[in-house]
Amino acid sequence: MKKGRSFPVEKHISILISSVLISASVFSAVSLFGTANNANAQASSSAQSNPVTTVAPQAPLLVSGLPDFTQLVEKTSSAVVNIRTTQKITQVQGDPFNEDEQAQELFRRFFGIPAPQQAPKNRRQVPRPQEQEVPRGVGSGFIVSQDGYVLTNAHVVEDASEVVVKLTDKREFKAKVIGSDRRTDVAVLKIEGNKLPKIxxxxxxxxxxxxxxxxxxxxxxxxxxxxxxxxxxxxxxxxxxxxxxxxxxxxxxxxxxxxxxxxxxxxxxxxxxxxxxxxxxxxxxxxxxxxxxxxxxxxxxxxGVVSRGRMGVEIGDLSKEVAESLGLSKAQGALVARVETSGPADKAGIQEGDVILKFNGNAIEKRSDLPRMVGATKPGSKAIVSVWRKGSAKDITMTVGEADADKPIQKNDKKIKKEKVENHLGVTVSDLNDAQKRGMPNGNGVVIDSVDGLAAGSGLRPGDIILMMNNVDIKDAKQFDAMLAKLDIKKSVVLLVRRGEASQFLVIRPAG
CATH class of the missing domain: 2.40.10.10 (Trypsin-like serine proteases)
Structure with missing residues (x-):
């Protein structure tokens, strides 16, 4: 077995003592020389002054301390309000989009459990829909006039059937929606009061x-x-x-x-x-x-609505490479990607491939500047549009059109009149708009406008989209109405219905 090398203990002690003595000697020498040097420095300072050392002045503080918001909150908080909204919904039994009922049905089928016994024929089998007020959401707002005008977001009050404004002193007011603009997300409410706190x-x-x-x-x-x-x-x-x-x-x-x-x-x-x-x-x-x-x-x-100007063009960003190829010194402006046929820009002579540099003398630094400038222009007024085309600038006079305005808010004291339904299913439909078509397979389907009777009792709602009826694709409202007129009222009808992102087959059975 190999053994490691070792030193005698006496030798270790001897080395340690020697090291301590050497260190002490060096320390003493350093101390002595240091004392002498200090003495010499003091003597020298009495004979002559020390050289001046230049020190940079310290920069002043740009920020000092943190703000105290207490007085600010006391001054403004009383004008800030809480907003809660409710919405009327129609509830019916047997909603085909009810996840609990779907789960129970799958459970029953999987385990072979018999279906629940149906109601006797002399009893009504199709329940009537019932309207119910349910909480929709909460938001905030603030009072801008002592007579009760309140500002908030449009999305806070959208689709609300009732709006309640609550002040910090616990007073509550039913608010009237004066107007709402989705594009800017601004809404104006009015509550009845005098000498209200304002901001x-x-x-x-x-x-x-x-x-x-x-x-x-x-x-x-x-x-x-x-x-x-x-x-x-x-x-x-x-x-x-x-x-x-x-x-x-x-x-x-x-x-x-x-x-x-x-x-x-x-x-x-x-x-x-x-x-x-x-x-x-x-x-x-x-x-x-x-x-x-x-x-x-x-x-x-x-x-109650906001009027905005429009040009009738689709625009895109202008890259540095494209700007250079067109002879522009920098990537500035809005590139016209498409011109709406017979729109304001088309009538004025603006073309695809033009780069809009200015609108009424205001430079278009970036693409997003243009719709804001046009939108702020009064419809029907004349505007000078400066475009870059084929290597040179050109001014074009255009009559500004009017953008489609948001529909005025339905006043809380008015009821929407329902369209009369005259078919045995109790459903009226219309063709899909362009946005709805883009989300449907092959662009097919019809949107439900109103429901009554069997359709309402089966769970259909306005806004649902019917894709198929009795295994036949529905292309438009004309086809749907023609098929509906030929149906046997004594037989069930099978519909493929889309609501939101979900599609579901729904069976509408004849009454009685």
Whole structure:
């Protein structure tokens, strides 16, 4: 067995003592020389002054401390409101899209359990649909006038049959929807009251990236919740008609429609969107600039709808390579990809392949500038469009058209008149629009306009799309009505119905 080398203990002790003595000697020498040197330095300083050492001046602090938001919240929070909405829905038994009933049916078939006994023939087998008010959602808003005008998002009140506004002092008011604009996501409400608390309107053009702002709203229905942050960007291109304000203020579901407030206590934006992969706040939120929103508000208050100009073109981005090939010095402007036949641009002589450089003298820096400029132009007015075509610029005079406006909001005190149904199934249909056709196989199908009788009792709803009837593809409303007229009213009808992203076969059985 090999053994490692070792030293005697006495030799280890001797080496250790020697090391300590050497270290002590060196330390003493260093101390002595250091003392001498210090003495010499002191003596020398008495004879002559030391050289001047140049030190750079310290830069002043650009930011000092954190803001205190308490006075700001006290000043503005009373004008921020909670908004809750309800919606009328029709409930019927045997809804074919009810997942619980589908699961029970599959369970019964798999295990061979007999179907439940049907009701006697002398009893009514088709239940009548019943309308019921159900909670639709919650949001936020803020009062802008003492007589009760309230601003919020259009998506907060969309499809609502009743809107209730709740103040911080617990008072509640039923609100009337004056107008709503989906394109900018702005809505105006009116509540009956006097000397109501209101909030001041600021100037969103003067905001700067980096300045402090707060949001007040009702995230997850928690009234008067305050969050703070800074403006990340003042003009983020995420909206079709509006460049939105980007912030890092925490905004969650329920904050929609609430105010974004600057340090002066003024509203500079309406909180509208968040960027999220989870449905909750992830560090980025967006607000509608209040200057743009107020322009929409004035039109909604006067007519209930917003009038916008249109050109009738599809535009695309202009890449650097394409700009160079066309002889442009830089990639600036909007490239015309398609011109609508007989539209305003077509009538004026604008062509595919043109690059629109200016609109009424205003430069088009990027593609998104054009629809905003055109949309803000009064329909019927003349506009000068500067285009780049075949190596040179050209001015074209165009009469601005009018964009399709959002339909006016149905007033809460009016009932929608139902179309009369005159076939034995109790269903009326119409052809699909272009958007609906794109989502259907081969573009086939018809959309249900109204239901009654057997159709309502079987669970069909307005908005459902019928794809097939008795194993025959439905192409349009004319074909559907012709087939319906030839049906035997004593036999069942099998429909393939699409609702949302799901399709389901539905059997409508004759009554009695």
């Amino acid at each position: 001041a309107i600021g100037d969103s053009d003067k905001i700067k990236a980096g300045e402090w702002v707060i949001a007040i709203g009702s995230p997850f229905n928690l009234d008067n919740t305050v969050t703070s942050g800074i403006i990340s960007s003042k003009a983020r291109d995420t909206g079709d008609y509006l460049p939105l304000i980007q912030t890092d203020v925490a905004v969650n579901p329920g904050n929609s429609g609430g105010p974004l407030i600057n340090m002066r206590g003024e509203v500079i934006g309406i909180n509208s969107q968040i960027y999220s992969r989870s449905g909750g706040y992830m560090g980025i939120s967006f607000a509608i600039p209040i200057d743009e929103a107020m322009r929409v508000v004035e039109q909604l208050k006067s007519s």
